[in-house]
Amino acid sequence: MFSHDRIWAAIDALAERHRLTPSGLARRAGLDPTSFNKSKRLGSDGRLRWPSTESIAKVLDATGATIDEFIGLQARERGVAGLPQGAFPPQSGTIPLLGFAQAGAGGFFDDGGFPAGQGWDVVDFPASPGRKQGVYALEVQGDSMMPLYRDGDVLIVEPGAQVRRGDRVVVKSKEGEVMAKILHRQSPRAIELLSLNPEHPNRSFDIDEIEWIARIIWASQ
Secondary structure (H helix, E strand, O other): OOOHHHHHHHHHHHHHHOOOOHHHHHHHOOOOOOOOOHHHOEOOOOOEOOOOHHHHHHHHHHHOOOHHHHHHHHHHOHHHHOOOOOEOOOOOOEEEEEEHHHHOOOOOEOOOOOEEOOOOEEEEOOOOHHHHOOOEEEEOOOOOOOOOOOOOOEEEEEOOOOOOOOOEEEEEEOOOOEEEEEEEEEOOOEEEEEEOOOOOOOEEEEHHHEEEEEEEEEEEO
């Protein structure tokens, strides 16, 4: 689970979440600004150099992130090296497709929100091989996402992508509810979502009520 690439990728992702460079993150944590530079990640002899547990602890304290969130950021970077074990395999010219009504049922996603298991259809979607790993499609059913998305529209979702305020996202609660919303605010303790349909209420959840959150990167309309 803990690899050199994933640890550093999680630090980069945490910096990006707070709109900082790796140097800016190190500075905020009270560390030498060069601590997280790319050049510091390998020794002059080519050996891997790891951030110290003290450095990671200072970064978490400075950003308000928890160790669970930091581990989660590592999980989101899994697409860099490949899909999680048991996940839906990469398809040639196609990606997995599922209806929103099915998405709330168990067995279609792993703990990180990547497609897994059986029962998926497929849909054509041109994407680079590096990006297609883990990308999947959800078919809109009903009018709860009007006027932005209509019944039958297909949303392309990338579970490994970083999410920021204002992004359109798909969220699955631990109770099995799957919804497409706009990310309004996310803190270490809570998440606030804006409804796409003005006739439906905005939603707020405690972080521990959320199974996963993934960014919508494209929609067919």
